[in-house]
Amino acid sequence: MPERSPKVPIPSLNRLPLYYRYLLEAREQRLVVVSSEMLGDAAGVPAAQVRKDLGYLGEFGRPGIGYDVMEMQKRLAEQLGLSTQKDVIVVGAGRLGSAISAYRGFATYSMRIAALFDSDRSKIGTRVGGLEVLDVAEVGCFVQERGIQMAILAVPASMAQQVADALSQAGIAAILNFAPVKLDLPSSVVVSNEDLAARLATLSFRMIHRQE
Amino acid sequence: MPERSPKVPIPSLNRLPLYYRYLLEAREQRLVVVSSEMLGDAAGVPAAQVRKDLGYLGEFGRPGIGYDVMEMQKRLAEQLGLSTQKDVIVVGAGRLGSAISAYRGFATYSMRIAALFDSDRSKIGTRVGGLEVLDVAEVGCFVQERGIQMAILAVPASMAQQVADALSQAGIAAILNFAPVKLDLPSSVVVSNEDLAARLATLSFRMIHRQE
DNA sequence: TAGATTGTTAATCGATTAACAATC
DNA sequence: TAGATTGTTAATCGATTAACAATC
Structure with missing residues (x-):
């Protein structure tokens, strides 16, 4: 449970997971403290940006020393809501949905794909990367019963609003x-x-106009 | 070829493809003109944001009337570099790379996946969604010979820098x-x-702190 | 102590929103 | 003409960068 609800600017917020990932790496390398410069790199x-970002969440480091890797990692996990494993569902067992369901990377942030849903009769019941494809008609019950908080939507555009x-x-x-x-x-x-x-398309524009 | 190289703020830039997509839809619905309000919705x-965004690229509309769908779509396509079809390659034929290679949605922005590469001998030569998987060792030559400008990287983290x-x-x-x-x-x-x-993880944070 | 590094304030820079004259 | 809607300027709001006292 986070101690308070800070108002964090969206760009800062997008950087927090990157800091978190770096802390996990630092921990593996047996680093005890890291500096804002290392996190920034x-x-x-x-x-300065790193210190500002972390400042929104409280005090993490010690002047003259840096940030304690273990402590900071734990506190960031709390703030990001990752201190306990989170179950996420995927709706849509097409190529993209299946790829996402099988993606290993979520573990970095203590996320787990708990179930995969589709409306296609020929897919329901089959297995995709260790998960059985369930009927999307049951997704509401599943969410309620299991108290699922997060979902990934990988259905065709025409179905998205309805789901x-x-x-x-x-x-x-x-x-x-x-x-x-x-x-x-x-x-x-x-x-x-x-x-x-x-x-x-955005990347194409940046490329053409050599932006940033 | 774009007439000039405007300095477009990054957030504006991310919205341009959304406007473009709306124009395509409007065209299908036989709309002749649209307003900044419709685009905004x-x-x-x-x-006001829409007008500002478009203002960075030049003058698109007519006061009192709105924006001509056909004309604006063409000019936006030019600016986004989508007036001629763009060939993009995907490196990494794992689940994610394969899913991306087969994704239909790129056509909306005149993008086409031209080839798919992997280093895994057991994958090279097989077909994924109409594309033969090529040896990543040849990706450099392919890019040069075909003048490929854009690549999608879907390889493991440990290989990414090298590729x-x-x-x-x-x-x-x-x-x-x-x-x-x-x-x-x-x-x-x-x-x-x-x-x-x-x-x-970012979404998790926003959810927990009920941000925005 | 001297050197390093934080947390925070102030200054700068950038983006959004509001307002409105110009135009159709 | 009257109503609608743009393009643009000015005002507001938000984010980044720089600087530095406080701390280890």
């Missing part, structure tokens, strides 16, 4: 949406949109 | 990196990092 930002509504009604708290549509949901549901194609 | 931003170096040396101009590492590359290469697990 890992995340690609200046040391999101079902998840929302079941009480989901956060959705990572891969469908290229703007979801219309109550403000109680936190949504993060990831549009791979749009990403590539 | 589609992208989830205020109308990125090869791409960079072959003259690649932009990389969309899915490996959870900060790539160290010459500033001539534009890099965009997409860390799915970090995304989920």
Whole structure:
């Protein structure tokens, strides 16, 4: 449970997981303390930025010394809500949904894919990377019974709103949406949109205009 | 070829593809003109923001009327570098790389996956969604011969820097990196990092702190 | 102690929002 | 004309960077 609810700027917030990842690496390398400069190098930002970002969450380090790796990692985990393992579900067992379900990297942040859902009869019951594909009609019950808080949406654009509504009604708290549509949901549901194609288009623009 | 190289704020830049997508939809619905408010609704931003964003690229609309769908779509395509089809390669034929290679959505932005590479002997030569998996040892030649500008990196973290170096040396101009590492590359290469697990961690934080 | 490094304040820079004259 | 809507300027808000006293 986090001690308080700081108001953290969105860009800072996006950097926190990078700091966290660096701390895990530092721990493996048996580092005891790290400096804001080391953290900055890992995340690609200046040391001052790191200190500012961490400042939003409280006091982490000791002047003249740096940041204690173990302690900081634990406190960051608390703040990010990763101190206990989190169960996440994936809806959509197409290529993308299946790939996400099988992705190992979530473990870094103590996240686990708990179940995978689809509406396609020919997929339901099959196994994808150690998970049985469940019927999306049951996703609401599953969320409620298991107290699932987060879902990853990897369904076709035409289905996304409908599935999101079902998840929302079941009480989901956060959705990572891969469908290229703007979801219309109550403000109680936190949504993060990831549009791979749009990403590539933005990259194309930056490339052409040699931006940043 | 874009007429000029405007300095566009990064957040604005991320919205341009959303406007573009809306214009494609509007076109299908036979809309002739759209307003900044309609564009804003589609992208989830205020109308004033839309006008500001478009203002960076020149004059698109007509006061009292709105934006001509066809004309604006064409001009945005030019600016985003999408007026001619772009060939993109994917390196890494694991689950994620394969899913990306087969993803249909890139067509929206005139992007095409031209080839898929891997280092695994057992994968090379097999077919993934209509593409033959090629040997990553040949990726440099391929990039040079075909004049490929953009690459998607979906290899394990431990391989990412090495592959990125090869791409960079072959003259690649932009990389969309899915490996959870900060790539160290010459500033001539534009890099965009997409860390799915970090995304989920950020979402977790926002959920817990009910941010935004 | 001297050197290192934090946390925080102040200064700068950048992005968003509001307002409105110009235009259709 | 009157109503609608742009492009742009000015005002506000937010984020980054720089600087430095406090601390180890």
